[in-house]
Amino acid sequence: MRKALPVIGTGTPAGKISGGCGTATPSPERPALPRWRKRKLRIALVRHHDLCLNTRQIARVQKRAGVLPHLGLGYIHTALKSAGFHDVVQIDTPALGLDSEGLRSLLTDFGPDLVGVSTTTPGLPGAIEACSAAKSTGARVILGGPHTEVYSHENLVHDSIDYIGVGEGITIMPELAEALERGEEPEGIRGLVTRKHHGGAAPMVNLEDVGWPERSGLPMDRYYSIMAPRPFATMISSRGCPFKCSFCFKQAVDKKSMYRTPEDVVGEMVELKERWGVKEIMFYDDVFTLHRGRVREICELIGKIDLKVRWEAPTRVDLVPEPLLKAMAGAGCVRLRFGIEHGDSEILDRMRKESDIGKIERAVTSAHEAGIKGFGYFIVGWLDESREQFRRTVDLACRLPLDYASFYTATPLPGTPLHTEAVAAGRIPADYWDRFVRGEFDSRIGYLVPDAQERAQKAYRSFFMRRSMIKPLLSHMAGTGQWRNTLDGLRSLHRSTSNTDRDF
Numbered sequence: 001m002r003k004a005l006p007v008i009g010t011g012t013p014a015g016k017i018s019g020g021c022g023t024a025t026p027s028p029e030r031p032a033l034p035r036w037r038k039r040k041l042r043i044a045l046v047r048h049h050d051l052c053l054n055t056r057q058i059a060r061v062q063k064r065a066g067v068l069p070h071l072g073l074g075y076i077h078t079a080l081k082s083a084g085f086h087d088v089v090q091i092d093t094p095a096l097g098l099d100s101e102g103l104r105s106l107l108t109d110f111g112p113d114l115v116g117v118s119t120t121t122p123g124l125p126g127a128i129e130a131c132s133a134a135k136s137t138g139a140r141v142i143l144g145g146p147h148t149e150v151y152s153h154e155n156l157v158h159d160s161i162d163y164i165g166v167g168e169g170i171t172i173m174p175e176l177a178e179a180l181e182r183g184e185e186p187e188g189i190r191g192l193v194t195r196k197h198h199g200g201a202a203p204m205v206n207l208e209d210v211g212w213p214e215r216s217g218l219p220m221d222r223y224y225s226i227m228a229p230r231p232f233a234t235m236i237s238s239r240g241c242p243f244k245c246s247f248c249f250k251q252a253v254d255k256k257s258m259y260r261t262p263e264d265v266v267g268e269m270v271e272l273k274e275r276w277g278v279k280e281i282m283f284y285d286d287v288f289t290l291h292r293g294r295v296r297e298i299c300e301l302i303g304k305i306d307l308k309v310r311w312e313a314p315t316r317v318d319l320v321p322e323p324l325l326k327a328m329a330g331a332g333c334v335r336l337r338f339g340i341e342h343g344d345s346e347i348l349d350r351m352r353k354e355s356d357i358g359k360i361e362r363a364v365t366s367a368h369e370a371g372i373k374g375f376g377y378f379i380v381g382w383l384d385e386s387r388e389q390f391r392r393t394v395d396l397a398c399r400l401p402l403d404y405a406s407f408y409t410a411t412p413l414p415g416t417p418l419h420t421e422a423v424a425a426g427r428i429p430a431d432y433w434d435r436f437v438r439g440e441f442d443s444r445i446g447y448l449v450p451d452a453q454e455r456a457q458k459a460y461r462s463f464f465m466r467r468s469m470i471k472p473l474l475s476h477m478a479g480t481g482q483w484r485n486t487l488d489g490l491r492s493l494h495r496s497t498s499n500t501d502r503d504f
């Protein structure tokens with residue numbers, strides 16, 4: 001296990017960025033590369049807000065929901081460093097509170113040779129703005145992220161994009177950077193799509209072989225979740241999920257599973273605590289408890305070193321046996337995020353969720369009894385959801401011992417079975433996403449029931465504005481110190497404003 005990690009400051013001053021080069025204290029296990037291997041290419045890795053917001057709006061969304069880091073870019077940064085590229089910066093505009101102009105001027109100051117922009121499908125309009133900002137500096141621009149798995153070549157309709165990365169940026173970016181450094185036109189790189197070539201998809205990499213995601217240079221003090229005390233950070237301990245929920249978008253890599261060893265996971269948790277002073281860690285895994293033996297070992301290791309860091313993770317209701325819940329609670333797990341999705345059995349079946357109301361009730365109750373708070377994810381406005389079926393979701397959310405809930409409106413993401421069904425039912429145009437990718441739509445894809453957004457708002461109000469929520473909310477505010485943000489959130493719920501600023 002990695003130990004004796006250096007304790008250094010907690011983040012760069014807000015609004016400033018700095019590169020991996022020279023700012024990071026090299027960890028003892030990862031000695032710096034010999035000087036002769038250092039490469040000169042300047043590379044920026046960008047996440048730009050997805051809603052084309054101006055800075056005031058960004059600040060509002062930030063305040064209400066918090067900003068969560070982007071781990072994919074952190075891993076790509078680490079891979080680039082290992083390949084000898086040290087002039088690399090990550091620019092996270094939602095965290096920095098920057099609009100497109102702010103991004104442009106930051107990029108102009110940095111003068112990158114290559115800019116990598118990450119995007120989801122719904123986040124594409126913001127990403128295209130980032131690509132334009134990058135292109136205006138004269139850099140080569142590559143777009144990657146989950147979105148490009150379905151739409152690769154189509155994105156090249158935008159002149160500001162030179163390349164598309166499909167699959168693991170961890171391997172694509174160093175290979176692309178090496179080719180550009182040599183002054184060559186990149187060809188034959190797996191996962192790289194150009195106007196002339198399609199390199200397929202870059203295969204999955206075990207994250208443990210890459211190293212920990214680079215965090216130096218990021219505004220760590222700007223990241224937070226209104227559910228957690230600050231400083232707060234995110235991690236990923238496993239990737240992939242064998243289930244096939246019909247709304248869930250799967251990249252090729254998500255269809256396989258990859259597990260980091262307990263030693264590596266706990267090593268990173270130690271680093272987050274010692275180096276960044278982190279008080280709570282949120283796991284970004286698809287399903288944290290897929291491999292129960294591994295989770296048990298993680299808990300044992302945490303116990304052995306008496307880590308004392310709160311953490312939370314996503315899971316399924318059928319993967320949390322009681323003994324495991326007790327072990328997790330004992331190891332600092334304070335919250336489990338359950339993909340509950342719906343309160344109606346017929347819709348649960350249509351979602352291919354492979355769960356039922358009994359399993360849901362047992363899992364959330366057992367977690368509650370073990371001392372772990374429950375966060376329920378719900379989807380409202382499913383295809384042909386009747387008002388009665390919607391009410392069953394709200395009733396279920398309100399009768400379960402949950403401390404938090406989110407109610408997303410159903411979104412037929414491209415490539416998902418839900419998308420196929422919604423097109424077949426005539427609810428959305430078959431070519432919506434194709435045209436969206438080409439920039440023909442800036443608005444949200446149609447709801448599957450006309451009043452889906454109102455249903456989501458009603459569900460939020462019914463859940464949070466209950467007398468029985470007073471105690472959990474007070475305990476949440478006392479436990480996390482998030483008094484202001486929680487009260488702001490409640491106030492905006494009360495005013496019945498849209499909860500869906502971030503809900504594409």
Ligand code: B12
Nearest residue numbers: 050070072116118120121123144145146165168169170249
């Ligand atoms: C954590 C998470 C979030 C976090 C953080 C977002 C983030 N981008 O990191 C939060 C909560 C903010 C979030 C929000 C949303 N999310 Co989300 N999220 C995830 C989750 C669970 C894990 C992401 C992760 O860290 N993966 C691990 C890292 C290592 O992988 P990665 O980030 O994908 O990066 C790898 C590759 O994609 C690629 N890559 C990434 N960027 C780049 C850039 C370049 C240049 C290159 C070459 C390659 C490349 O290389 C990386 C490593 O090799 C995924 C599910 C999943 N399995 O990925 C969903 C997922 C990405 N989210 C999704 C969605 C839909 C959303 C929302 C739109 C939901 C909503 N209704 O609001 C929002 C909007 C996000 C936005 N701004 O665009 C979908 C995206 C589907 C799609 N077609 O695009 C996913 C796949 C969930 C799903 N299964 O349906 N999300």
Ligand code: SF4
Nearest residue numbers: 241243244245248286
């Ligand atoms: S369990 Fe979660 S990650 Fe797995 S398919 Fe279903 S929604 Fe997607």
